[in-house]
Amino acid sequence: MSDTPHTENTSSAAAANEKQLNFLEEIIEQGLNDGTYQSILTRFPPEPNGYLHSGHAKSICINFGLAKKYGGKTNLRFDDTNPVKEDTEYVESIQDDIRWMGFQWAGIHYASDYFDQLYEWAVVLIKKGLAYVDDQSLEEIRTNRGTVTVPGKNSPYRDRSVEENLDLFARMKAGEFEDGSRVLRAKIDMAHPNMMFRDPIMYRILHAEHHRTGNKWCIYPMYDYAHGQSDSIENITHSICTLEFDIHRPLYDWFIEQLDIYPSHQYEFARLNINYTVMSKRKLLQLVKEHYVSGWDDPRMPTLCGFRRRGYTPESIRAFCERIGVAKRDNIIDYSLLEFSLREHLNKVAQRRMVVLDPVKVVIDNYPEGKTEMLTAVNNPENADDGTREVPFGRELFIERDDFMEVAPKKYFRMAIGQEVRLRYAYFVTAQSVEKDADGNITCIHCTYDPATRGGDAPDGRKVKGTIHWVSAQHAIEAEVRMFDRLFATEAPDDAPEGKTFLDNLNPNSLQVLQHCKLEPALASASMYTNPETGITEPERFQFERLGYFCVDRDSTEGHLVFNRSCTLKDSWAKISK
RNA sequence: UGUCCAUUGGUGUAAUGGUAGCACAUCUGACUCUGGAUCAGCCAGUCGAGGUUCGAGUCCUCGAUGGACAACCA
Numbered sequence: 001m002s003d004t005p006h007t008e009n010t011s012s013a014a015a016a017n018e019k020q021l022n023f024l025e026e027i028i029e030q031g032l033n034d035g036t037y038q039s040i041l042t043r044f045p046p047e048p049n050g051y052l053h054s055g056h057a058k059s060i061c062i063n064f065g066l067a068k069k070y071g072g073k074t075n076l077r078f079d080d081t082n083p084v085k086e087d088t089e090y091v092e093s094i095q096d097d098i099r100w101m102g103f104q105w106a107g108i109h110y111a112s113d114y115f116d117q118l119y120e121w122a123v124v125l126i127k128k129g130l131a132y133v134d135d136q137s138l139e140e141i142r143t144n145r146g147t148v149t150v151p152g153k154n155s156p157y158r159d160r161s162v163e164e165n166l167d168l169f170a171r172m173k174a175g176e177f178e179d180g181s182r183v184l185r186a187k188i189d190m191a192h193p194n195m196m197f198r199d200p201i202m203y204r205i206l207h208a209e210h211h212r213t214g215n216k217w218c219i220y221p222m223y224d225y226a227h228g229q230s231d232s233i234e235n236i237t238h239s240i241c242t243l244e245f246d247i248h249r250p251l252y253d254w255f256i257e258q259l260d261i262y263p264s265h266q267y268e269f270a271r272l273n274i275n276y277t278v279m280s281k282r283k284l285l286q287l288v289k290e291h292y293v294s295g296w297d298d299p300r301m302p303t304l305c306g307f308r309r310r311g312y313t314p315e316s317i318r319a320f321c322e323r324i325g326v327a328k329r330d331n332i333i334d335y336s337l338l339e340f341s342l343r344e345h346l347n348k349v350a351q352r353r354m355v356v357l358d359p360v361k362v363v364i365d366n367y368p369e370g371k372t373e374m375l376t377a378v379n380n381p382e383n384a385d386d387g388t389r390e391v392p393f394g395r396e397l398f399i400e401r402d403d404f405m406e407v408a409p410k411k412y413f414r415m416a417i418g419q420e421v422r423l424r425y426a427y428f429v430t431a432q433s434v435e436k437d438a439d440g441n442i443t444c445i446h447c448t449y450d451p452a453t454r455g456g457d458a459p460d461g462r463k464v465k466g467t468i469h470w471v472s473a474q475h476a477i478e479a480e481v482r483m484f485d486r487l488f489a490t491e492a493p494d495d496a497p498e499g500k501t502f503l504d505n506l507n508p509n510s511l512q513v514l515q516h517c518k519l520e521p522a523l524a525s526a527s528m529y530t531n532p533e534t535g536i537t538e539p540e541r542f543q544f545e546r547l548g549y550f551c552v553d554r555d556s557t558e559g560h561l562v563f564n565r566s567c568t569l570k571d572s573w574a575k576i577s578k
Numbered sequence: 579u580g581u582c583c584a585u586u587g588g589u590g591u592a593a594u595g596g597u598a599g600c601a602c603a604u605c606u607g608a609c610u611c612u613g614g615a616u617c618a619g620c621c622a623g624u625c626g627a628g629g630u631u632c633g634a635g636u637c638c639u640c641g642a643u644g645g646a647c648a649a650c651c652a
Contacts, residue, residue, distance in 0.1 A: 020592055020600085047652050082651060138650060147648050149579045183650055193581040195648050204650035223652050247582060247647050268583085270645095275589085281652095323601065325591045327584095330645055334589050337602050347615060382615070413613070422611060456611050467611050546612045573613045 022326040024267060028070055040072035040237045047079045048090035050281040051296045051303045052097045058272040061321035063240055064103035073106035075234055080112050081226045083210035097304040100536040102314045111230050112212045118221050118229060121259050122184060122202060126165045130258055131202060132158055133168040134185045145198050151191035152198045172205055175218045179205050196251045200224050228252040231264035239264050242271040273332045275491040277302045278502055299564050300487040300510050311541050311551030311566030316345040339567045346541060346549045351379045351386055354469040355544040356518040357481060359398035361444045367395040377425045389522050393426050396473035398518045403468045404445055411576055413466035421466040428453040428464055469545045476518040479561035483512040526552045
């Protein structure tokens with residue numbers, strides 16, 4: 001984080017932005033202004049049952065971002081009330097991902113830390129006649145709940161005495177009953193139009209080992225009974241969640257009110273959706289389990305670890321989250337906005353290198369045999385501080401197969417017979433002839449160069465329309481390059497026709513592996529590195545000129561470099577040519 | 579068929595009763611040793627009908643459309 005001094009520009013920009021608050025910022029500012037609270041405390045409450053994805057990134061940016069903006073704090077709280085689904089593995093990865101995103105939590109908590117308190121409060125509610133032990137079976141509870149249009153029926157156990165409820169609940173906790181035989185329910189209204197109020201279940205019996213509390217408990221609180229109280233215990237001022245919890249809010253408030261504890265408040269925003277991707281944990285898990293992708297961190301996955309391996313930067317994801325805004329209406333964000341945010345950042349920070357993905361050999365017939373010269377290339381035209389490097393040049397080179405056509409069509413500025421082009425940072429060359437194999441494929445392009453154009457400029461001032469990249473054949477190093485494209489071929493992968501699933505919408509060409517790509521020697525040292533600020537290992541990122549942004553993959557070994565394509569460059573030729 | 583939430587260009591998001599703005603995408607053009615970047619510009623919007631008001635995207639009523647809710651998941 002840079003502490004650039006505030007200039008008049010930034011402060012007036014801030015003033016201009018002041019009016020454009022999202023609805024959460026308005027709520028916070030109002031509360032701050034009217035003294036409801038002196039500072040804010042938010043929380044990010046993942047369940048440790050999977051890896052974080054781009055939807056979580058939005059939530060992280062909102063929760064941590066808001067606290068940061070208003071000088072407050074954010075707790076990380078694992079919502080670990082369901083031991084059968086949760087695991088320490090996820091606890092670790094979630095912390096890594098948050099750190100990678102560049103945020104730091106004030107306190108780290110677990111809903112399971114509050115199990116004792118939650119139990120005591122349940123007893124309080126029983127004593128107040130607001131909770132009861134229900135012996136109905138799962139099926140009975142389900143049918144007696146009614147439907148959204150039909151009121152439910154009271155449980156026959158609903159009017160048990162406080163003493164009996166206390167006794168039964170204690171025995172539930174003591175492990176006297178089997179899983180599923182009894183539950184503790186809040187006693188509210190079985191005919192309530194909001195289904196959440198039809199005597200919601202507070203505790204179920206689960207003889208399962210918990211990743212933190214071990215075998216201490218065999219009853220576990222449900223989300224609705226645990227979440228609000230956990231917020232209250234921590235004095236969370238703003239409990240920010242997604243829209244589907246909107247209908248839970250009255251219940252959230254009800255428990256807090258009945259218990260007469262710190263009144264945390266819940267606010268809901270619309271979850272993030274991005275076209276061409278799926279976001280549900282279930283589907284992401286299926287992609288991994290059934291090997292449609294290589295793992296949670298497959299570079300095509302919308303998980304944070306997937307983005308990281310793909311070469312995304314936290315800055316780009318934060319910028320993306322800033323741009324998508326925060327509101328309450330359902331939305332589907334264009335994938336291109338994500339890519340725009342990535343390019344925007346990488347353009348500023350990624351050093352340029354020359355790499356030929358699909359090589360074809362070029363021989364400069366009038367260049368001295370055996371000669372090598374070093375030419376100076378700019379590392380990053382966007383940042384002079386990145387300096388320059390020396391790139392070896394020789395008689396034999398590789399260029400991109402795409403960059404040559406025997407006969408140039410209109411508006412094709414690259415190499416063609418008789419058409420002079422610039423080899424970037426090197427010389428002007430003109431193709432003279434080609435060699436072909438038996439199938440008619442070009443195996444070698446012969447050209448001539450103009451020695452006076454060394455460095456890429458003609459002393460006589462003549463111009464060329466095209467500049468192409470190249471790698472010296474003698475000095476090239478080889479690497480594998482994984483060309484990724486979007487994982488799904490359709491905009492809304494979840495919309496599958498009858499008899500099909502989202503899997504039928506997978507893009508069969510989402511990964512193309514290229515071997516023996518030719519890289520300039522400077523790339524030999526490309527590697528993974530540990531970010532000193534976060535302690536997270538990240539891949540070194542580059543722009544391969546005219547091709548796109550690429551990063552080192554963690555599969556790279558001593559003698560075998562592997563790169564991932566993060567995204568392409570905008571390609572206006574691609575549009576012209578079609 | 580119940581309750582709740584939402585509805586502004588292709589996609590997002592502002593405008594807090596007073597000139598409908600910004601970003602992405604698209605398309606044009608300029609510039610360029612990356613057909614990149616940058617710069618300039620074009621196109622394009624208040625779901626509908628009533629009402630309140632000097633004035634409505636904004637407030638009210640009715641309707642339409644989309645979403646959420648009927649796990650001992652979160």
